[in-house]
Amino acid sequence: MPAGERGPTAIRGRLLWYVADPDTEGPAARRYLEDGLLVVERGLIRAVGPAGDLLPALPDGTPVSDHRPHLVVPGFIDAHIHYPQTQVVASYGAMLLDWLERYTFVEEQRFADPGHAAAGARFFLDELLRNGTTTASIYCTVHAGSAEALFAESERRDTRMIAGKVMMDRGAPPGLLDTAESGYRDTKALIARWHRRGRQLYAISPRFALTSSPAQLDATGRLVAEHPDCHLQTHISENLREIEAVAAAYPEERDYTAVYERFGLLGPRSLMGHCLHLSEDELRRFHAADAVAVFCPTSNTFLGSGLFDWGRIRDPRRPIRVAVATDIGGGTSYSMLRTMGEAYKVLHLQGQSLTPDAAFHAMTRGNAVALGLDGVIGSFEPGRECDAVVLDSRATPAAAHRMERARTIEEELFVLTTLGDDRSVAATYVMGEVAHRQ
Amino acid sequence: MPAGERGPTAIRGRLLWYVADPDTEGPAARRYLEDGLLVVERGLIRAVGPAGDLLPALPDGTPVSDHRPHLVVPGFIDAHIHYPQTQVVASYGAMLLDWLERYTFVEEQRFADPGHAAAGARFFLDELLRNGTTTASIYCTVHAGSAEALFAESERRDTRMIAGKVMMDRGAPPGLLDTAESGYRDTKALIARWHRRGRQLYAISPRFALTSSPAQLDATGRLVAEHPDCHLQTHISENLREIEAVAAAYPEERDYTAVYERFGLLGPRSLMGHCLHLSEDELRRFHAADAVAVFCPTSNTFLGSGLFDWGRIRDPRRPIRVAVATDIGGGTSYSMLRTMGEAYKVLHLQGQSLTPDAAFHAMTRGNAVALGLDGVIGSFEPGRECDAVVLDSRATPAAAHRMERARTIEEELFVLTTLGDDRSVAATYVMGEVAHRQ
Numbered sequence A, B: 001m002p003a004g005e006r007g008p009t010a011i012r013g014r015l016l017w018y019v020a021d022p023d024t025e026g027p028a029a030r031r032y033l034e035d036g037l038l039v040v041e042r043g044l045i046r047a048v049g050p051a052g053d054l055l056p057a058l059p060d061g062t063p064v065s066d067h068r069p070h071l072v073v074p075g076f077i078d079a080h081i082h083y084p085q086t087q088v089v090a091s092y093g094a095m096l097l098d099w100l101e102r103y104t105f106v107e108e109q110r111f112a113d114p115g116h117a118a119a120g121a122r123f124f125l126d127e128l129l130r131n132g133t134t135t136a137s138i139y140c141t142v143h144a145g146s147a148e149a150l151f152a153e154s155e156r157r158d159t160r161m162i163a164g165k166v167m168m169d170r171g172a173p174p175g176l177l178d179t180a181e182s183g184y185r186d187t188k189a190l191i192a193r194w195h196r197r198g199r200q201l202y203a204i205s206p207r208f209a210l211t212s213s214p215a216q217l218d219a220t221g222r223l224v225a226e227h228p229d230c231h232l233q234t235h236i237s238e239n240l241r242e243i244e245a246v247a248a249a250y251p252e253e254r255d256y257t258a259v260y261e262r263f264g265l266l267g268p269r270s271l272m273g274h275c276l277h278l279s280e281d282e283l284r285r286f287h288a289a290d291a292v293a294v295f296c297p298t299s300n301t302f303l304g305s306g307l308f309d310w311g312r313i314r315d316p317r318r319p320i321r322v323a324v325a326t327d328i329g330g331g332t333s334y335s336m337l338r339t340m341g342e343a344y345k346v347l348h349l350q351g352q353s354l355t356p357d358a359a360f361h362a363m364t365r366g367n368a369v370a371l372g373l374d375g376v377i378g379s380f381e382p383g384r385e386c387d388a389v390v391l392d393s394r395a396t397p398a399a400a401h402r403m404e405r406a407r408t409i410e411e412e413l414f415v416l417t418t419l420g421d422d423r424s425v426a427a428t429y430v431m432g433e434v435a436h437r438q
Helices: A024-031 A051-057 A095-113 A114-130 A143-157 A180-194 A215-225 A240-249 A256-262 A280-289 A297-302 A336-348 A356-370 A397-403 A409-419 B021-029 B053-056 B098-112 B114-130 B143-156 B180-194 B214-226 B239-247 B256-262 B279-291 B296-302 B336-348 B356-370 B398-401 B410-419
Strands: A009-018 A028-040 A044-050 A065-073 A076-082 A132-138 A162-164 A199-208 A231-236 A270-274 A291-297 A323-326 A389-393 A427-430 A433-437 B009-018 B030-039 B044-050 B064-074 B075-083 B134-139 B162-164 B201-206 B229-235 B269-272 B292-293 B321-324 B388-391 B425-430 B433-437
Touching: A009 A051, A009 A356, A024 A028, A024 A356, A028 A051, A028 A065, A044 A051, A051 A291, A065 A356, A065 B425, A076 A114, A076 A270, A076 A291, A076 A323, A076 A336, A076 A356, A076 B410, A095 A114, A095 A143, A095 A240, A114 A132, A114 A143, A114 A433, A114 B398, A132 A199, A132 A427, A143 A162, A143 A180, A162 A180, A162 A231, A180 A215, A199 A215, A215 B279, A231 A256, A240 A256, A240 B053, A256 A280, A280 A323, A291 B336, A297 A336, A297 B336, A323 A356, A336 A356, A356 A409, A356 B425, A397 A409, A397 A433, A397 B114, A427 B229, A427 B269, B009 B053, B021 B356, B021 B398, B030 B064, B044 B053, B044 B292, B064 B356, B064 B425, B075 B269, B075 B292, B075 B321, B075 B336, B075 B356, B098 B114, B098 B143, B114 B134, B114 B143, B114 B425, B114 B433, B134 B201, B134 B229, B134 B425, B143 B162, B143 B180, B162 B180, B162 B229, B180 B201, B180 B214, B214 B256, B229 B256, B239 B256, B256 B279, B296 B336, B321 B336, B336 B356, B336 B410, B356 B410, B398 B410
Parallel strands: A009 A065, A076 A132, A132 A162, A162 A199, A199 A231, A231 A270, A270 A291, A291 A323, B009 B064, B075 B134, B134 B162, B162 B201, B201 B229, B229 B269, B269 B292, B292 B321
Antiparallel strands: A009 A028, A028 A044, A065 A389, A389 A427, A427 A433, B009 B030, B030 B044, B064 B388, B388 B425, B425 B433
């Protein structure tokens, strides 16, 4: 019986979510119910509260999935990931530009084959759900078919995904190039077909300034202007050689950010990975545009790109919104838990702290806010879509042993981001239905 | 039937080990047998070679454990780990000195109880073997009983472990202090009882200059002089505040290294964690003394201590020997695979490369050389003790998917250090016997 025709269901467990940013609001931003209940109807959260209060009011026979003693938190959100790079992960020795050429562009050419793209999309979404990620902002390849395959698979699972075909009209092998015109046209067609179809959303996706000509970035600006509710995702200021090459390719622009500004690509729906080497002036303009800096710790360290300076990025004089992400395949883990564990280290190396609350907020409500989707996902409030992850803090011997000494919820959250991985994900719910169970 | 009374046994698989340092000798340093056999008798390797050559010569009925298609490599060696810190791992927010005070010293006091120490030793050795680590250089607590418990448990398993009771006579809670005299006496007694008893080895273990008075370091120097074949393990130059505090505590010494030199603690059996901020002059003296710098990547990043500059440490004008280690509980993983994955990132952030061969060499033969045990463990040569790890490169969906595209053994090794963890360890052998099987 399809969910739409059924009565309510319920998920019981130790519920934890955020209603504000713990960096500014402190622990009051967190909601925690030791024995909580999520009541779900037609995929949406109808009620949330103590199980003792809500259970008596449920219709007789309402199915209740009891996950105690596990934590139940909103589904993780990954703000930057490349689905055609699941076989690029763990490619040795290169930094960004060589890594693209030696590994990534080789693998991405295979996605011209619709069968390969379909199989890749299946593996990719299986792996996201196994890791508790229910929403991601996804780069496909240049081939329109790669985006078709991803959206079709996501629609089948009813997951809320944001994706777009990459636009590249130079700086890559011929099999990976579109043109300013075809990139524009294919993107328009994909937006018409997929944007807001069910839970699917489109992200206009020029790869970055080196692989798009000014003509293509100009066409991209038209797409953004014509579809202001689509996201725009691209790369900026990841690697020092990349930055030099962009300066050489766009000698008339004063800096990297100016390239995107010139074509109208810097705005509140712009998801900009990786913002490692931006100047103070560029940061001011990011703030003014309300653009989002996307922090991908395992990728930044794996590719030797640099350390994301979150403290500087969120300088209260001109704060910039931050999203967090895995960046598979430059990143090394699909797990947002491991991603936040690495984020902690990246910040600590710079004398900064990432609290357990800040980490859990970032991968749930924080990313939802950054994506402009906090009215829809990222927290457990009535009316939100019910995507959730069930977390077992004792999933490995090392974690179970450590948890014997954990006294507070903050400690438990920190154990999860420091020692946790896909094994910590006992189950994943999409629209109130089990989409993965260990 | 005890192993000593039995005939030979054999381990079959894709055997891989090193006979030299791949950093200087290149791929010729690696031995690889696609279908290899290790013949074991009384725990020692009697023969190693292609299975096709060796199988016909085995006595009828010789038990052969066939691990194909898995890799079989020498047991991993962890050159710096604290067994009383398995419940300190993942403690939030502090750098070294605060971290010791807020978390570590609290947990270590519990090891005054022999029952707690015995249970801790069991968990610890289980976890090492689950991760493929068959030898480690281990810090116990200040309590002689903590070392007793560890050695007793290691002897029961016949693992080759190096361990020592920590010496601290100041800078810690009263329950964790010995005195110059009692530290000397207890260490002497432990050496007499455990050093070279079966496979056990003793490491003289003054924690570091801030927790030992000059009188205790002087007594430590006597221990080193009286027991030149014991290891000496301590900490140096991990954290900038620690370095300042040592300068204040030893104002008469020109630098941190000079404190240990003054008491005769810097020599070829000295295992010095973490060497992050040594001056060029100190590095020259490390080279002259042939001391070992111990690199603990997950600890250095987790505690925000800094990035180990391997390139500088091994400067060919005054190369210093390096060992690699987890440093649980400052470190975040028991897995030497994950440790080398993090080492790769730490080096890449500094524009350096850690090749897959260098990583696998480091955690096997490289660490054996650094510990002066390369005649005994760390490679598959006849006469060596047969400690081995069976590695499944496809242990998780992400790794299996990535391995579909791996073409070379180097790629496979890199996938193991980038995506692998305890799940990659299909089995662990100690002295030719299965000590862990997944």
